[in-house]
Amino acid sequence: MRPVAGRSPVAGRYAKRSTVQTRGERPGCLPGVRPHMSVVTRFAPSPTGMLHLGGARTALFNWLYARHHGGSFRLRLEDTDRKRSTPEAIAAIIDGLTWLGLDWDGEIVRQSEQRQRHADVAHDLLATGGAYRCYCTPEELEAMRAEARAAGRAALYDGRWRDRDPAEAPPGIDPVIRFRAPQEGETLISDLVQRDIKIDNTALDDMVLLRADGTPTYMLSVVVDDHDMGITHAIRGDDHLTNAFRQTQLFRALGWEPPAYAHIPLIHGPSGAKLSKRHGAVAVGAYAELGILPAAMRNALLRLGWSHGDDEIIDTGQAIAWFDLDAVNRGAARFDMEKLQSLNGHYIRESADAALLADVEQRLAATYSLAAKDEGRRCIMALLPEAKARAKTLVELADNLAFLVCDRPLQMTSKAARLLGDEGSEARRRLGRLQAALQDIAAWSEADLEAAVRGFAEDEGVGLGAIAQPLRAALTGAHASPGIFAVMAALGREETLARLADAGGQGRSDR
RNA sequence: GACCCCUUCGUCUAGAGGUUAGGACACCACUCUUUCAAGGUGGAGACACGGGUUCAAUUCCCGUAGGGGUCACCA
Numbered sequence: 026m027r028p029v030a031g032r033s034p035v036a037g038r039y040a041k042r043s044t045v046q047t048r049g050e051r052p053g054c055l056p057g058v059r060p061h062m063s064v065v066t067r068f069a070p071s072p073t074g075m076l077h078l079g080g081a082r083t084a085l086f087n088w089l090y091a092r093h094h095g096g097s098f099r100l101r102l103e104d105t106d107r108k109r110s111t112p113e114a115i116a117a118i119i120d121g122l123t124w125l126g127l128d129w130d131g132e133i134v135r136q137s138e139q140r141q142r143h144a145d146v147a148h149d150l151l152a153t154g155g156a157y158r159c160y161c162t163p164e165e166l167e168a169m170r171a172e173a174r175a176a177g178r179a180a181l182y183d184g185r186w187r188d189r190d191p192a193e194a195p196p197g198i199d200p201v202i203r204f205r206a207p208q209e210g211e212t213l214i215s216d217l218v219q220r221d222i223k224i225d226n227t228a229l230d231d232m233v234l235l236r237a238d239g240t241p242t243y244m245l246s247v248v249v250d251d252h253d254m255g256i257t258h259a260i261r262g263d264d265h266l267t268n269a270f271r272q273t274q275l276f277r278a279l280g281w282e283p284p285a286y287a288h289i290p291l292i293h294g295p296s297g298a299k300l301s302k303r304h305g306a307v308a309v310g311a312y313a314e315l316g317i318l319p320a321a322m323r324n325a326l327l328r329l330g331w332s333h334g335d336d337e338i339i340d341t342g343q344a345i346a347w348f349d350l351d352a353v354n355r356g357a358a359r360f361d362m363e364k365l366q367s368l369n370g371h372y373i374r375e376s377a378d379a380a381l382l383a384d385v386e387q388r389l390a391a392t393y394s395l396a397a398k399d400e401g402r403r404c405i406m407a408l409l410p411e412a413k414a415r416a417k418t419l420v421e422l423a424d425n426l427a428f429l430v431c432d433r434p435l436q437m438t439s440k441a442a443r444l445l446g447d448e449g450s451e452a453r454r455r456l457g458r459l460q461a462a463l464q465d466i467a468a469w470s471e472a473d474l475e476a477a478v479r480g481f482a483e484d485e486g487v488g489l490g491a492i493a494q495p496l497r498a499a500l501t502g503a504h505a506s507p508g509i510f511a512v513m514a515a516l517g518r519e520e521t522l523a524r525l526a527d528a529g530g531q532g533r534s535d536r
Numbered sequence: 537g538a539c540c541c542c543u544u545c546g547u548c549u550a551g552a553g554g555u556u557a558g559g560a561c562a563c564c565a566c567u568c569u570u571u572c573a574a575g576g577u578g579g580a581g582a583c584a585c586g587g588g589u590u591c592a593a594u595u596c597c598c599g600u601a602g603g604g605g606u607c608a609c610c611a
Contacts, residue, residue: 105610176537179537298603337549504571505571
């Protein structure tokens with residue numbers, strides 16, 4: 026992982042870029058209006074935890090936007106807070122994105138590796154008066170905030186070192202470097218999603234650029250990195266909206282042009298509040314375990330806050346073709362697991378059998394602790410087309426196929442046991458006769474089996490259901506399963522007859 | 537508290553100054569059927585409230601209420 030953001034090579038490109046800006050006069054218009062500028066988006070998570078739905082959706086939108094415009098999508102780890110950033114979190118983010126199929130361009134940029142450049146920028150600003158040293162103690166700041174709050178104002182730094190003579194600096198205190206933010210007028214953002222929003226500059230204070238220990242803060246780092254990486258569009262969660270004003274001011278102070286911003290609404294948890302560790306945030310990896318297909322996840326995430334008329338099932342190719350920021354909503358949405366599952370069922374049905382096989386085998390092997398033998402694999406493949414139509418998740422799919430690889434005698438569910446009845450029941454005796462009837466069937470094919478069983482039912486003078494249900498119980502241990510003839514064909518002659526014997530012959534092991 | 541944002545069926549959403557307010561998930565019924573799904577058909581279900589503007593407002597404007605976000609030497 027080597028950062029690409031250097032200090033110099035991109036400067037020239039930038040000078041060119043800033044002359045093209047027309048954004049701001051046309052709030053509703055799309056970034057595509059700026060010709061000849063290749064789109065560069067980025068997903069910039071802080072590696073302090075898992076990748077949850079909100080982050081995943083932000084990544085998706087950035088990825089889609091870049092792919093739609095033929096630009097590039099970068100991944101940047103905002104690890105300036107090295108105490109909180111962990112290798113596990115980095116791995117979780119990478120795994121999550123990989124699982125989702127969101128591939129990034131170029132190398133991953135680790136913000137911490139850019140700290141010297143960030144510090145240099147801060148010092149340049151200091152030299153030109155765009156920033157100043159502040160010697161406040163944490164206690165002093167805390168008191169300041171408490172007072173502001175008590176007075177019913179926003180808790181802002183009051184700028185007490187802004188114009189103070191550094192000669193008055195108290196001894197023994199390492200100063201922070203603060204941005205000298207404009208105090209008059211207002212700052213406008215022409216957000217691609219939220220439209221024009223302006224804020225009075227008095228609502229913003231002089232933020233810290235460099236901490237007392239000389240390390241850069243996030244606010245400085247994003248600005249420098251977005252600039253250095255040539256980010257044209259910053260698509261991120263709504264919770265960054267107020268940061269955009271500060272960042273815009275910093276960009277301007279540095280003589281740079283900020284990227285186009287697009288603040289997308291947050292995804293809310295069941296409680297209606299922002300997703301967080303305490304509020305319904307689940308790592309995307311958890312959905313993989315639940316048997317969700319990445320394609321379904323992408324589709325579900327896409328429809329949260331974005332729409333294309335009445336279209337619901339939108340595969341990734343279609344999403345790339347259709348996605349743009351103008352159709353992004355401004356209100357937060359809640360995530361609906363039921364809808365995800367429904368979508369997932371669709372994508373499972375659309376999947377090729379071979380693509381599902383490995384996953385099913387793995388799940389079966391984990392749950393039933395049986396090695397997938399060739400015979401087992403043959404059975405599974407044979408029934409996959411049937412089983413696929415009945416599963417909303419890969420977990421269900423595996424569960425629905427588990428009977429194929431279970432050892433005899435089968436464990437019966439209570440409903441299955443009821444279908445079979447007690448020892449010597451009519452249903453069981455009939456299964457015994459069926460076993461005999463099937464004994465010398467010539468070709469063990471689904472069609473022949475169906476003909477044979479139907480014929481048998483006729484001979485017995487009962488409807489097919491009266492045979493099929495107990496038969497299903499005997500063969501699968503359950504009252505519901507894929508089509509019974511397909512089950513028999515998949516199981517094979519030997520295993521089918523053996524299970525029939527278990528149920529019809531001696532009548533054992535049912536519960 | 538200050539600043540900012542949001543508000544159409546339970547949920548995700550479409551929509552437009554005049555519509556029977558559309559779709560999807562979930563729900564109910566019917567259908568198909570060897571079961572369960574899937575599929576098909578049908579049903580119930582929404583414009584937060586109050587003022588304006590207008591011939592007409594759910595759509596535009598202003599308030600109210602409710603919800604959310606942000607106010608760190610976190611990101």
